[in-house]
Amino acid sequence: MTFDLTYDDVLAAAEVVGAHLPVTPLQAHPLLDQALGRPVLVKHENVQPTGAFKVRGGVHLSATLTDAERRHGLVTCSTGNHAQSVAYGARLAGVRATIVMPASAPAAKRDAVAALGAEVVLVGASLGEAGEHARALAAETGAAFVCPTDPRIVLGHATAYLELFGQAPALDALFVPIGSGTGAAGACLARDALAPGCRVIGVQSSAAPAGWHSWRTGLIEAAPATTRAAGLATTTGYPRTQAILRARLDDFVLVDDDAIDEAARLLATCAHTLAEGAGAASLAGAIATGVEGAVAVVCTGANASADEIARLAGSVAAA
Template sequence: MAAADPTFDDVRRAADVVALELPATPLQSHPLLDLAVGAAVLVKHEHVLPTGSFKVRGGVHLASTLTAAERAHGLITCSTGNHAQSVAYGARLAGVRATIVMPSSAPAVKRDAVAALGAEVVVAGATLGEAAAEARVLAASTGGSFICPTDRRIVLGHATAYLELFGQEPDLVAVFVPIGSGTGAAGACLARDALAPGCRIVGVQSAAAPAGWRSWSTGEIQTAPATTRASGLATTTGYPLPQRILRDRLDEFVLVSDDAIDDAARLLATRAHTLAEGAGAAALAGLLSPRSSVRPGQFGGPVAVMCTGANASADEIARLGEPLVVSVPAA
């Protein structure tokens, strides 16, 4: 029998587990960033967590809920990097084996980080979709347990970031959330519905990897090429569980260019003293996008952007020194 979709009560229980291992992350304002955006914006600094990403929350919750078979035969998953580190971190907590299949496009720094956490890294395929197919074959041939990046336990772990967020600032008008597989946005909607029903949740995805946006827009799971430079957003398919949660709850879904994501990363670096990878900067890119109905200066209350990860590749770091394309006021 399939497990029921997550509820807010499930999120609260997950939060109790995650809080035993991970500290709360800061929710901060940055005056220089406010000046650049033209309004007050709060940044949720999830990138300061172990592994440098909010996704470690999923691995910590997973570690507490492993079945006997998962403990005996080990975990197998696929990822471009942050989910990989999350499962590796959780497996190390639980004392079980983990094998992570990563596409050749995954940044070397992320592959190295996964190996440093004690997991075995297998490089297969050029895309996340191809790596996922190999991971499932490997699980079937070895008896290992395949952990989908949108496993219910993972979604619940990710949702704890938003329970924490609304506890820190219950009067948010909007929260901008990057979307790859959609687990973070799904968690945001679960927490929002219970704690801040008037708050808008705005999903942000790279236009160069629009599978999640297409799935949400059509109501059916869609695939699409992923050519984005932001590896954390490079998913090639929508995922059923997050899409079911997002279907009637997500208020808005914005596509942004990779150049806009790079500009947002430069703003976070220069105006908020924050190193963000592409996926971590996407939320701010969504706020700055003219496609969003939530416009700076017209909020009527505080707005938050999720800085979800700091695992920037060498190429991403190099691009931080390039000129901004967007026009912002002088500091």
């Protein structure tokens, strides 16, 4: 499959994903509106069976595997939610999956991947090091390496935004967190067809800015990832998604980890929602930019680590 993705491809992916996953809610929360001083809608991808939007990519992947992929199994690398997505999809398809995760990946996410039946291999201190090992392992065993930006994954993720723009077709701005950029790329694909007047704005942690640098310079840049938000801890831009983001993303902002933690506190106290760091980042971006009008943010995941929950509990108690 090439990476020349179309809206028709997104519609086809939606038929596959919709057969396995329910539509997630897009909701207003009056207390959150009051805290922000302006209205914002929250797309609750945190209610997916793996706790994150990325399961959509795994479901779509499971239905589009080649015969060779089914025979030899899958290998991928991830800090957590992509790992669960591929493990979930592999279980649906009845194929083997090995997930290489950096040692820094939260224990809860490692355990969740293993519970889905995948083999977990811990290698390296960063996602980049885990990725190198995963590619080498795939070459050694004959398994297929599933890049986090595989076109089938991007199309699965785009189905979240197909839903969102169907639920709220008159949005002025949509904030989407960016790690590898698959969600934001999918958002742009759906937006162009359904809501061309809506600005799609990417949000990344300033402590893991490789995607932001890549988008700004037009080159594939690397940067250290020291963010506390595991889902945003990518060390490089990704060529496939950057090609879409450079052409279609309206803006890209950085927020610091403290701002992400504060957004997670607001989601917990004002929207009854547990969000991991990546899941709170889009709200942090909306707060930082002060964009008004009809605005939506995506709570992409609820798989908070023990450290994130402890920080959240402390901030709520202090508030």
